[in-house]
Amino acid sequence: xxxxxxxxxxxxxxxxxxxxxxxxxxxxxxxxxxxxxxxxxxxxxxxxxxxxxxxxxxxxxxxxxxxxxxxxxxxxxxxxxxxxxxxxxxxxxxxxxxxxxxxxxxxxxxxxxxxxxxxxxxxxxxxxxxxxxxxxxxxxxxxxxxxxxxxxxxxxxxxxxxxxxxxxxxxxxxxxxxxxxxxxxxxxxxxxxxx
Amino acid sequence: xxxxxxxxxxxxxxxxxxxxxxxxxxxxxxxxxxxxxxxxxxxxxxxxxxxxxxxxxxxxxxxxxxxxxxxxxxxxxxxxxxxxxxxxxxxxxxxxxxxxxxxxxxxxxxxxxxxxxxxxxxxxxxxxxxxxxxxxxxxxxxxxxxxxxxxxxxxxxxxxxxxxxxxxxxxxxxxxxxxxxxxxxxxxxxxxxxxxxxxxxxxxxxxxxxxxxxxxxxxxxxxxxxxxxxxxxxxxxxxxxxxxxxxxxxxxxxxxxxxxxxxxxxxxxxxxxxxxxxxxxxxxxxxxxxxxxxxxxxxxxxxxxxxxxxxxxxxxxxxxxxxxxxxxxxxxxxxxxxxxxxxxxxxxxxxxxxxxxxxxxxxxxxxxxxxxxxxxxxxxxx
Numbered sequence: 001x002x003x004x005x006x007x008x009x010x011x012x013x014x015x016x017x018x019x020x021x022x023x024x025x026x027x028x029x030x031x032x033x034x035x036x037x038x039x040x041x042x043x044x045x046x047x048x049x050x051x052x053x054x055x056x057x058x059x060x061x062x063x064x065x066x067x068x069x070x071x072x073x074x075x076x077x078x079x080x081x082x083x084x085x086x087x088x089x090x091x092x093x094x095x096x097x098x099x100x101x102x103x104x105x106x107x108x109x110x111x112x113x114x115x116x117x118x119x120x121x122x123x124x125x126x127x128x129x130x131x132x133x134x135x136x137x138x139x140x141x142x143x144x145x146x147x148x149x150x151x152x153x154x155x156x157x158x159x160x161x162x163x164x165x166x167x168x169x170x171x172x173x174x175x176x177x178x179x180x181x182x183x184x185x186x187x188x189x190x191x192x193x194x195x
Numbered sequence: 196x197x198x199x200x201x202x203x204x205x206x207x208x209x210x211x212x213x214x215x216x217x218x219x220x221x222x223x224x225x226x227x228x229x230x231x232x233x234x235x236x237x238x239x240x241x242x243x244x245x246x247x248x249x250x251x252x253x254x255x256x257x258x259x260x261x262x263x264x265x266x267x268x269x270x271x272x273x274x275x276x277x278x279x280x281x282x283x284x285x286x287x288x289x290x291x292x293x294x295x296x297x298x299x300x301x302x303x304x305x306x307x308x309x310x311x312x313x314x315x316x317x318x319x320x321x322x323x324x325x326x327x328x329x330x331x332x333x334x335x336x337x338x339x340x341x342x343x344x345x346x347x348x349x350x351x352x353x354x355x356x357x358x359x360x361x362x363x364x365x366x367x368x369x370x371x372x373x374x375x376x377x378x379x380x381x382x383x384x385x386x387x388x389x390x391x392x393x394x395x396x397x398x399x400x401x402x403x404x405x406x407x408x409x410x411x412x413x414x415x416x417x418x419x420x421x422x423x424x425x426x427x428x429x430x431x432x433x434x435x436x437x438x439x440x441x442x443x444x445x446x447x448x449x450x451x452x453x454x455x456x457x458x459x460x461x462x463x464x465x466x467x468x469x470x471x472x473x474x475x476x477x478x479x480x481x482x483x484x485x486x487x488x489x490x491x492x493x494x495x496x497x498x499x500x501x502x503x504x505x506x507x508x509x510x511x512x513x514x515x516x517x518x519x520x521x522x523x524x525x526x527x528x529x530x531x532x533x534x535x536x537x538x539x540x541x542x543x544x545x546x547x548x549x550x551x552x553x554x555x556x557x558x559x560x561x562x563x564x565x566x567x568x569x570x571x572x573x574x575x576x577x
Contacts, residue, residue: 040541042536042541042542048545048546048547048548048562049562051543051544051545052545052547052562052565052566054543055513055543055545055566055569055570056565056566056568056569056570057569057573058569058570058572058573058574059543059573060511060541060542060543061543061544062532062536062542062543062544063544063545063546064529064532064544072532072533072536072537073536073537074536074537077536077539
């Protein structure tokens with residue numbers, strides 16, 4: 001059973017395409033795409049134990065860091081580059097996104113929305129960095145070093161002239177409408193291409 | 196169903212064969228006839244898709260998973276090869292060949308030159324890693340093995356696996372390259388040169404013409420000692436020996452001799468490594484094989500662009516490095532991965548953590564086994 005943002009990506013990837021999954025973890029999405037959509041999948045993952053698990057599943061995964069290693073991939077060598085729940089952990093999300101749009105003809109990006117109402121309430125009334133089901137880490141041990149909201153991301157895309165070809169929003173596992181997404185959605189998934 | 200290999204004299208333990216060849220060498224020369232010493236484990240299946248070639252390192256041999264005839268020790272990679280292991284004779288037809296230039300039965304400087312009746316010595320041609328691989332291809336033709344489901348090797352074995360995938364892209368389905376590199380660095384060459392000079396400085400070396408006389412054992416032992424340091428890590432040496440002193444022959448415990456005996460345990464260990472090596476290895480082979488490794492640069496025939504070397508390959512690659520390996524450090528594996536990505540090849544890569552330096556690939560490494568097992572099985576399911 002795929003996590004709901006991964007399920008959205010999996011549904012919207014064309015069969016038989018070539019994908020690079022950046023921050024692929026133990027290769028769950030890659031395996032699903034390989035098995036159900038005949039996708040030629042490659043992965044990049046920072047954690048060696050995850051890489052070992054993915055390779056042991058028969059996937060082609062390279063241990064590396066999105067911040068430093070995407071530069072090694074040639075232009076346009078994938079149909080899709082996927083970055084799920086990883087954007088907010090990179091040192092330079094802007095440069096990572098530039099590389100994704102250079103390497104892939106399209107890019108899927110999913111991230112937790114830091115403007116969702118629960119987080120706003122926790123922040124406003126608790127006066128502390130929010131710890132939620134979606135963002136369970138404390139301020140000192142969180143890998144999420146660049147929190148982003150849906151509206152932040154949209155204006156970022158607009159500034160860079162990136163074209164949005166699809167957008168999906170989630171609360172828990174349920175899809176949400178586009179309206180009020182920045183307030184209501186816990187997760188966002190964007191399909192992008194270079195403008 | 197696997198066809199029975201019984202009665203087929205070409206397959207089994209401790210096999211020898213002389214083939215006409217020739218091997219067309221990179222130097223431009225041709226070498227013939229070619230002797231091969233090799234072993235096979237398991238049976239080739241009916242559609243000949245389960246062959247795995249295991250390539251050995253500098254001082255390795257064909258005895259991957261069977262007892263070494265000189266040392267009486269177990270095969271050098273029984274942790275990886277054997278029943279229930281990632282490379283399993285129940286599933287695979289495993290082939291391991293003593294490399295050309297070596298001294299365990301395949302053609303090398305100690306072999307007899309049919310044209311003179313005496314050992315080749317320095318008349319043996321200088322060979323390359325590619326030449327070793329081209330020779331192996333001749334033996335595989337003799338064994339009627341058209342396709343290798345995998346070529347697997349650590350260190351120099353990894354260089355051969357890479358060369359197989361680039362020289363015979365149509366014959367290799369996947370390559371496992373462990374603790375290896377696509378080129379010898381200046382530092383790698385420098386250490387080898389120390390070893391070669393130690394051998395050639397031994398008066399018994401006699402320009403390579405020592406067969407039937409005393410071998411240049413002191414020179415070879417020093418060469419081995421210097422090389423052995425590069426196979427370990429500082430942390431490993433510190434953990435194993437630290438500055439601890441040897442017990443003296445007179446029974447005194449751990450005192451300095453104020454002389455040049457092996458006071459430190461690490462000295463004693465290295466001396467032992469050197470001395471035990473000369474019983475099983477030929478000094479001229481050491482010269483020829485280190486030369487082949489120094490000449491190794493996979494990118495050289497492709498204008499220095501490593502990605503071009505992989506342009507024709509359809510093989511899947513699995514690379515593993517170890518964080519304490521300073522002989523062929525992780526950066527060299529990453530360079531290969533970068534080139535494979537640029538060439539669009541299917542590549543996997545992991546750096547594993549181990550305190551034991553370059554030799555880690557020969558030691559117990561469950562994570563390495565898990566990765567190799569999964570990687571090979573994925574190929575078998577395709």
